[in-house]
Amino acid sequence: MDLTVNLGGIKLKNPVAVASGTFGYGLEYADFIEPEKIGAVIVKGTTLHPRPGNPGPRIYETPAGMLNAIGLENPGIEVFLREYLPRLRERQVTVISNIAGNSIEEYALMASLLQGQEGIAGIELNISCPNVKQGGIQFGTDPETVRQVVAAVKKETSLPVIPKLSPNVTDIAAIALAAAEGGADALSMINTLGGMAIDINRRKPVLGNVFGGLSGPAIKPVALKMIYQVYREVDLPILGGGGIVNHIDALEFFMAGAAAVSIGTGNFVNPCLALELLEGMEKYMQEQGFSSIQELVGIAHT
Amino acid sequence: MPSLEKARIISNSKQYHNLYIMEIEAPKTAKQCKPGQFLHIRSNPGLDPLLRRPLSLYDVDKKAAKISLLYKVVGKGTALLADMLPGENLDIMGPLGRGFSLPESAKKCLLVGGGVGMAPLLYLARELRRGGNELLVLYGVGNEKELLALERLEAIGSQVQIATIDGSRGLKGPLIPPLFSEILSNERIEFIYSCGPESMMKLWQEWAGINHIAGEVSLEEYMACGVGACLGCARKARPDNEFYVKICKDGPVFRLDELELE
Numbered sequence: 363m364d365l366t367v368n369l370g371g372i373k374l375k376n377p378v379a380v381a382s383g384t385f386g387y388g389l390e391y392a393d394f395i396e397p398e399k400i401g402a403v404i405v406k407g408t409t410l411h412p413r414p415g416n417p418g419p420r421i422y423e424t425p426a427g428m429l430n431a432i433g434l435e436n437p438g439i440e441v442f443l444r445e446y447l448p449r450l451r452e453r454q455v456t457v458i459s460n461i462a463g464n465s466i467e468e469y470a471l472m473a474s475l476l477q478g479q480e481g482i483a484g485i486e487l488n489i490s491c492p493n494v495k496q497g498g499i500q501f502g503t504d505p506e507t508v509r510q511v512v513a514a515v516k517k518e519t520s521l522p523v524i525p526k527l528s529p530n531v532t533d534i535a536a537i538a539l540a541a542a543e544g545g546a547d548a549l550s551m552i553n554t555l556g557g558m559a560i561d562i563n564r565r566k567p568v569l570g571n572v573f574g575g576l577s578g579p580a581i582k583p584v585a586l587k588m589i590y591q592v593y594r595e596v597d598l599p600i601l602g603g604g605g606i607v608n609h610i611d612a613l614e615f616f617m618a619g620a621a622a623v624s625i626g627t628g629n630f631v632n633p634c635l636a637l638e639l640l641e642g643m644e645k646y647m648q649e650q651g652f653s654s655i656q657e658l659v660g661i662a663h664t
Numbered sequence: 665m666p667s668l669e670k671a672r673i674i675s676n677s678k679q680y681h682n683l684y685i686m687e688i689e690a691p692k693t694a695k696q697c698k699p700g701q702f703l704h705i706r707s708n709p710g711l712d713p714l715l716r717r718p719l720s721l722y723d724v725d726k727k728a729a730k731i732s733l734l735y736k737v738v739g740k741g742t743a744l745l746a747d748m749l750p751g752e753n754l755d756i757m758g759p760l761g762r763g764f765s766l767p768e769s770a771k772k773c774l775l776v777g778g779g780v781g782m783a784p785l786l787y788l789a790r791e792l793r794r795g796g797n798e799l800l801v802l803y804g805v806g807n808e809k810e811l812l813a814l815e816r817l818e819a820i821g822s823q824v825q826i827a828t829i830d831g832s833r834g835l836k837g838p839l840i841p842p843l844f845s846e847i848l849s850n851e852r853i854e855f856i857y858s859c860g861p862e863s864m865m866k867l868w869q870e871w872a873g874i875n876h877i878a879g880e881v882s883l884e885e886y887m888a889c890g891v892g893a894c895l896g897c898a899r900k901a902r903p904d905n906e907f908y909v910k911i912c913k914d915g916p917v918f919r920l921d922e923l924e925l926e
Contacts, residue, residue, distance in 0.1 A: 386893035393666050414907045421896035426711040432895045579711045630888045
């Protein structure tokens with residue numbers, strides 16, 4: 363059974379990654395799952411300077427999902443490179459770094475800092491975090507800005523670049539095409555859907571940040587549809603995710619057009635999910651007569 | 665090292681109103697437990713509720729590999745937990761978090777537990793007694809039927825003073841320092857542990873400060889991952905701090921001098 367994947371130049375030993383923001387810097391779950399066995403660990407979104415994140419409450423459970431408004435809390439890229447990356451490198455974890463900038467220049471600067479760092483397989487561009495306000499600029503929702511961010515990053519690095527697309531747009535295919543024009547090597551989709559909850563006793567929004575991002579099984583149909591759509595229009599490998607909690611979900615994503623999948627909220631429910639999924643997928647493939655995962659990619663398109 | 669385990673439910677029964685005690689058999693997990701840590705449990709194999717629930721270690725019998733959990737039914741997750749039957753499996757992850765520290769030499773310790781906040785203090789009391797510490801436990805509840813831990817606390821040899829809001833047992837009133845001023849004036853307390861409503865713990869933090877007594881408190885917060893990966897259960901240790909601590913990983917137990925309660 364061939365489960366290896368080439369995701370825009372990143373060689374993955376298996377097609378299941380863990381999504382940024384749900385797996386810390388890769389070792390928080392090490393008592394439960396060996397991170398080096400996971401297809402790729404996309405580490406917590408990192409910014410140029412440390413960020414404290416949003417005031418609480420930062421999370422809230424909703425039917426078959428959860429809202430989060432962490433606000434990109436992170437120690438900054440220098441600390442990531444100095445303190446976290448060496449430990450991941452030592453364990454030979456396939457690391458995809460996730461970066462978020464305040465400006466096109468900042469994305470480019472961070473890409474240049476990652477360039478040449480041993481142990482980083484690729485860069486995921488967070489252009490879609492719903493919980494951070496940056497002077498009114500929303501990088502992920504304007505096609506021209508997306509093209510410029512991706513192009514600026516590509517200029518600074520030879521690493522594969524994977525923009526993570528926001529579902530909070532009218533036409534995701536237009537954004538995906540712009541990312542491709544900018545030189546993206548693959549696409550990651552989808553980030554969380556904007557959402558909120560209200561506490562009827564306090565008569566106030568639940569989340570400290572008022573708005574948050576919805577994730578979990580509740581958003582799976584939305585994610586599938588967007589991946590299906592983008593697969594038809596853009597010739598780039600897709601890292602697909604959104605509410606995957608079992609191998610059936612994962613298979614749906616491959617069939618919609620994902621070349622690899624990412625587990626996000628599902629990690630909180632079952633920290634071993636990223637590896638347990640593989641067993642279910644392999645069993646399905648065996649029974650149905652598939653020998654390579656690539657045969658399943660986009661198979662639902664007629 | 666914490667682990668994932670399918671624990672077998674030995675018993676699970678309503679004690680009073682919405683208070684339940686569940687006893688589970690968890691050979692892998694039980695032997696790793698320290699007072700003040702928590703288990704991240706999944707009360708439902710379906711998708712709603714989706715997330716695990718953190719529950720304190722109420723009591724642990726390492727020899728018998730048994731763990732007791734005291735919980736209050738407050739929402740969907742705990743309601744499903746209350747419906748689980750002996751013989752069924754409970755999906756547990758843990759033990760997680762930083763627990764209480766135990767004194768190196770025997771001390772006179774004050775334990776202050778408000779309501780279901782007694783949950784992490786019983787196992788602590790057991791371990792403190794094992795280490796030869798002398799215990800004064802202040803146990804505050806609404807009415808005497810909620811004093812679920814009382815028998816076990818007395819059985820391990822702790823001195824227990826009770827406060828009930830309705831006056832059905834012990835002193836009448838909330839679990840705050842003035843109510844116990846006479847009792848405490850005769851004691852030489854060397855360390856304080858507390859768990860319960862934060863406003864109550866704040867008063868005990870002030871009391872400890874005035875009397876120069878060190879101590880620890882256990883906090884709670886909504887959690888997703890339970891291991892410091894998602895950064896969801898954040899709070900500021902002090903209001904003017906720039907950065908946040910995570911209840912699941914930096915806590916749930918904090919030293920009194922580490923944080924300012926609100």
